[in-house]
Amino acid sequence: MVATSTLIxxxxxxIAYGMFLALLGVGITLVFGLGEVLNLAxxxxxxxxTLMAHYLSTSVGLGSAPAFLIGIAVVGILGVAVxxxxxxxxxxxxxxxxxxxxxxxxxGLSILLEGTLTNFFPSRYSLSLGLPRITVIDITIPxxxxxVIVVSAVVLVALFAFLRGTFLGKAAxxxxxxxxxxxxxxxxxxRIRAIVFVLxxxxxxxxxxxxxxxxxxxVTDGFQFTIFALIVSIVGGIRSIEGTAAxxxxxxxxxxxxxxxxxxxxxxxxxxMTAVIILLVRPVVEA
Amino acid sequence: MTxxxxxxxxxxWTGVMAIVLALAPLFVLESTTYLRLYNQFLIFxxxxxGLNIAFGHTDQLFLFMGALAGGAAYVMAVLSQxxxxxxxxxMIPVGMAASGALGALVSWVSAKRKLGVILISILTLNLQxxxxxxxxxxxxITGGSTGYSFVGLGLDTVGSALGVxxxxxxxxxxxxxxxxxxxxxxxxIAGKYGLAFEAIREDDLAAASIGIxxxxxxTVAGFLAxxxxxxxxxxxxxxxxxxxxxxxxxxxxxxxxxxxxxxxxIRTTFGPVVxxxxxxxxxxxxxxxxxxxxxxxxxxxxxLFLYFRRGLMPVLSNGVDRLRDxxxxxxxxxxxHS
Numbered sequence: 187m188v189a190t191s192t193l194i195x196x197x198x199x200x201i202a203y204g205m206f207l208a209l210l211g212v213g214i215t216l217v218f219g220l221g222e223v224l225n226l227a228x229x230x231x232x233x234x235x236t237l238m239a240h241y242l243s244t245s246v247g248l249g250s251a252p253a254f255l256i257g258i259a260v261v262g263i264l265g266v267a268v269x270x271x272x273x274x275x276x277x278x279x280x281x282x283x284x285x286x287x288x289x290x291x292x293x294g295l296s297i298l299l300e301g302t303l304t305n306f307f308p309s310r311y312s313l314s315l316g317l318p319r320i321t322v323i324d325i326t327i328p329x330x331x332x333x334v335i336v337v338s339a340v341v342l343v344a345l346f347a348f349l350r351g352t353f354l355g356k357a358a359x360x361x362x363x364x365x366x367x368x369x370x371x372x373x374x375x376x377r378i379r380a381i382v383f384v385l386x387x388x389x390x391x392x393x394x395x396x397x398x399x400x401x402x403x404x405v406t407d408g409f410q411f412t413i414f415a416l417i418v419s420i421v422g423g424i425r426s427i428e429g430t431a432a433x434x435x436x437x438x439x440x441x442x443x444x445x446x447x448x449x450x451x452x453x454x455x456x457x458x459m460t461a462v463i464i465l466l467v468r469p470v471v472e473a
Numbered sequence: 474m475t476x477x478x479x480x481x482x483x484x485x486w487t488g489v490m491a492i493v494l495a496l497a498p499l500f501v502l503e504s505t506t507y508l509r510l511y512n513q514f515l516i517f518x519x520x521x522x523g524l525n526i527a528f529g530h531t532d533q534l535f536l537f538m539g540a541l542a543g544g545a546a547y548v549m550a551v552l553s554q555x556x557x558x559x560x561x562x563x564m565i566p567v568g569m570a571a572s573g574a575l576g577a578l579v580s581w582v583s584a585k586r587k588l589g590v591i592l593i594s595i596l597t598l599n600l601q602x603x604x605x606x607x608x609x610x611x612x613x614i615t616g617g618s619t620g621y622s623f624v625g626l627g628l629d630t631v632g633s634a635l636g637v638x639x640x641x642x643x644x645x646x647x648x649x650x651x652x653x654x655x656x657x658x659x660x661x662i663a664g665k666y667g668l669a670f671e672a673i674r675e676d677d678l679a680a681a682s683i684g685i686x687x688x689x690x691x692t693v694a695g696f697l698a699x700x701x702x703x704x705x706x707x708x709x710x711x712x713x714x715x716x717x718x719x720x721x722x723x724x725x726x727x728x729x730x731x732x733x734x735x736x737x738x739i740r741t742t743f744g745p746v747v748x749x750x751x752x753x754x755x756x757x758x759x760x761x762x763x764x765x766x767x768x769x770x771x772x773x774x775x776x777l778f779l780y781f782r783r784g785l786m787p788v789l790s791n792g793v794d795r796l797r798d799x800x801x802x803x804x805x806x807x808x809x810h811s
Contacts (some may be wrong), residue, residue, distance in 0.1 A: 287778065
């Protein structure tokens with residue numbers, strides 16, 4: 187019999203993992219909703235954030251906080267560069283052709299980033315902050331898990347507030363719903379897309395940095411993260427940011443519990459088959 | 474706009490392709506390295522022909538090619554060695570039927586549910602990951618991540634009887650399969666299936682309204698594609714001498730095949746073979762850059778996708794047309810490679 191306190195501790199780890207997935211999934215959903223580009227490089231952006239933060243804190247010798255912030259900023263700069271160059275070329279085409287071109291170009295970008303980063307970061311890294319374990323009643327929780335949950339929650343809430351409350355966010359939601367209508371009322375979809383793409387890469391960078399404090403990550407994890415993010419985003423509804431966030435947390439918790447009780451292989455199979463079933467039974471909003 | 478291939482010209486071009494494919498290994502008979510590379514190229518050509526049918530002609534982006542190929546290989550190897558104890562040759566059709574049935578099932582369900590290209594890709598990607606985990610996890614049957622050792626189709630004996638490398642024998646076996654697959658493809662696309670595929674791709678609602686059974690056509694395409702992919706997976710097991718889950722992963726198979734098909738030219742008869750050849754050539758040419766190979770490959774892919782999104786095949790067939798126009802001023806037949 188597993189103690190209740192252990193169950194709760196596993197659940198909290200699951201929520202931390204789920205929040206990480208939710209951030210990546212939201213990153214995919216935002217960009218797809220606005221520009222029909224499925225960013226298959228999102229996991230690489232996250233890993234890039236982890237690696238930059240690690241490099242800046244160990245090799246350059248910055249303190250953790252500045253290293254993490256500058257690391258995330260570097261991810262954003264890469265996001266700007268990708269948006270100005272590759273995505274500008276992708277946005278020239280329309281409809282299904284743009285969807286496919288977006289998939290292939292970001293897949294190429296993912297391979298390019300993987301191949302480049304492997305040369306500089308060949309092993310696996312973690313961003314240990316030395317946070318203490320926290321014990322509440324009987325439940326022992328790693329401090330880093332709390333950090334992931336708090337930071338992710340803040341980022342998600344800020345993102346929702348941005349979309350609901352600011353002019354830019356409202357303009358973005360207009361483009362989401364009706365691109366032609368947005369143009370007619372004077373919103374420039376290309377500019378909105380650029381801002382949102384960079385925002386999504388920053389969110390991925392934050393996700394990579396905070397998740398790096400709980401786990402040891404390497405370049406090869408990037409592609410894996412992209413796939414999970416894709417699943418989360420599709421299961422949550424490719425046009426719904428709230429749905430994606432919820433799906434991320436749900437799948438993270440399911441995966442972590444399944445892993446704890448029945449082991450990694452069976453847990454992964456259950457996770458993927460859950461996604462298949464959700465895809466098939468849910469009334470699908472076709473992208 | 475795509476035009477249907479004319480069966481006669483496409484068939485004669487398939488003949489040309491067969492001759493070129495059959496002559497190529499003769500120059501490298503002594504080199505195991507090149508023969509191995511050539512076998513891999515032929516295996517990937519089979520995979521790309523399968524993807525061309527599913528994705529190119531019926532918009533079903535199968536991202537579980539690795540799982541289908543691996544599944545067929547396990548069915549063939551485990552049934553022939555552990556269960557029935559008979560020649561693996563007899564189990565090749567069974568393995569192909571198993572992967573074909575899975576492909577048909579997925580196509581049937583997605584056609585019934587009217588899933589679009591992105592949702593089919595996500596659905597199949599999930600199946601890929603689930604099956605991939607199962608191949609590793611079912612250690613008792615598959616041998617887990619260390620692989621299931623497979624004695625083989627007996628090409629070593631044929632090879633030593635003829636006094637050549639076993640990989641040379643495998644090359645010619647694969648050439649036969651590739652040429653047969655091309656002939657099936659041309660017959661399929663030039664006939665009523667090709668017409669129906671075209672109609673469904675243009676507008677599936679309109680196609681259904683003139684009496685085309687959309688679900689049936691998509692299911693048939695899914696079956697054929699998956700069976701070919703299964704054949705390639707079985708040949709991969711023969712090539713490696715073992716069924717190794719790592720050989721049938723998403724990055725090892727699906728990503729590569731997708732790239733080959735796009736670079737060669739989707740919906741063209743010879744796009745898969747040209748694309749597979751191009752990608753293997755690029756990889757060979759990049760080997761001097763050593764550890765930067767993956768990065769350069771990724772950059773090259775981006776450029777190809779952005780500027781050659783219709784693939785190399787239209788470029789090549791335009792070149793052939795121009796040569797022909799210079800030879801004989803009569804306009805004559807177009808070869809319809811577009």
